């Protein structure tokens with residue numbers, strides 16, 4: 001098998017090498033042991049020789065010692081009503097894991113010393129979501145990205161509740177005229193708030209700030 005790394009890939013490997021070299025020096029100055037000393041030395045050799053085959057072997061050696069990225073929950077192609085999803089998995093201890101949500105934003109979290117990581121607040125869009133997870137520190141080794149597909153169903157938390165002002169029961173098709181108080185979290189009609197001079201219609205609440213259905217907080221329990 002012939003392996004060829006393109007220019008971009010080689011650049012990523014070199015950048016990772018320099019980052020780890022710095023980490024190694026920092027560890028040395030602190031009198032700490034650097035866990036990747038050997039594979040880093042092998043990688044250095046391969047980069048100096050500019051030998052693609054040797055580079056491939058060096059990267060395989062890395063692959064062997066690292067904890068592979070895997071996701072424990074949620075399951076792939078699962079359905080949920082939880083808008084702020086919790087993503088949990090395992091990867092190389094103390095490294096950085098990145099999560100991209102629908103190509104719109106990226107979160108990062110540090111893996112703990114036992115290899116466990118959690119993203120608590122992955123804000124999902126309604127319908128199908130594509131989440132991409134990868135190990136930010138060790139992506140250079142195999143460019144491995146884990147694709148996670150989650151379907152978010154709408155759940156109307158205002159259903160079964162009443163507008164405090166008119167005492168009307170909310171209906172699903174009234175979504176656009178329902179707001180949620182930022183202070184007491186109660187749902188109410190926007191026209192009830194207008195009638196109440198812009199104030200929350202709950203007796204003990206004097207808030208003038210509200211969420212609508214475009215805000216994430218509107219959709220939380």
Ligand SMILES: [Zn+2]
Nearest residue numbers: 181184200205
């Ligand atoms: Zn309120």
